[in-house]
Amino acid sequence: MVSSSSPNKFKWITVRFILALILFLGILFAFVVIADEIVLEHENGFDQSISKSISSIVSPSLTRLMQTATFFGSSNFLFPAYIVLIIFYFSRKQMKLVLDVTMVGLTSTSILYLFKEIFKRQRPLDPLIENVTGFSFPSGHSFSSFTFFGLIIYILWKTDIRRAWKITLSAILFLIASTIAFSRVYLRVHYPSDVVAGFCLSVIWLMLSLWVLHLMDKNTSSSATKAR
Numbered sequence: 404m405v406s407s408s409s410p411n412k413f414k415w416i417t418v419r420f421i422l423a424l425i426l427f428l429g430i431l432f433a434f435v436v437i438a439d440e441i442v443l444e445h446e447n448g449f450d451q452s453i454s455k456s457i458s459s460i461v462s463p464s465l466t467r468l469m470q471t472a473t474f475f476g477s478s479n480f481l482f483p484a485y486i487v488l489i490i491f492y493f494s495r496k497q498m499k500l501v502l503d504v505t506m507v508g509l510t511s512t513s514i515l516y517l518f519k520e521i522f523k524r525q526r527p528l529d530p531l532i533e534n535v536t537g538f539s540f541p542s543g544h545s546f547s548s549f550t551f552f553g554l555i556i557y558i559l560w561k562t563d564i565r566r567a568w569k570i571t572l573s574a575i576l577f578l579i580a581s582t583i584a585f586s587r588v589y590l591r592v593h594y595p596s597d598v599v600a601g602f603c604l605s606v607i608w609l610m611l612s613l614w615v616l617h618l619m620d621k622n623t624s625s626s627a628t629k630a631r
């Protein structure tokens with residue numbers, strides 16, 4: 404006899420879960436293809452084509468604009484920004500968000516440097532700015548900016564503001580992160596594939612991190628309920 408509770412075993416498999424899983428696997432596949440075909444196998448046609456197109460629009464005024472944009476993907480901006488977020492949610496006694504922001508901020512830095520050390524890809528040889536060090540793949544600015552602004556988008560969609568505002572603000576935040584990522588290719592401190600990989604890794608890591616944090620929160624809540 405089949406237990407009457409057996410259908411509930413799979414109640415967590417929703418359309419939303421399936422779509423999220425498809426997105427996760429698709430972006431993971433894209434990252435693996437970039438890492439294998441472009442970085443390891445040195446198939447550089449994609450990078451050369453896009454870099455050549457961007458070089459045709461280089462100008463002093465646009466370079467200054469891209470230098471400003473790239474700052475917002477640096478640790479000089481993002482580290483204080485994470486601190487401000489943590490202090491803000493701590494002051495509002497929203498401890499779950501304090502934990503989420505702290506964990507994502509700390510783990511993202513570790514995962515970025517791990518992948519850079521694994522691939523050890525050298526940067527382009529003709530940068531438009533000086534004093535850029537470290538390995539090229541994946542782009543730290545791309546990964547960090549999409550992670551930070553992606554986290555804000557996640558938090559935004561958990562608020563009670565109107566849906567139209569959520570969509571508008573999410574689009575603006577995504578555009579900011581995309582501009583930062585583009586600036587790295589424009590300034591010739593990263594290859595286009597570095598930036599795309601940074602975006603892919605950001606989505607992968609955000610989805611994994613938030614899923615784990617959700618499970619931790621769920622288990623904590625369940626344990627607290629049983630203890631009553």
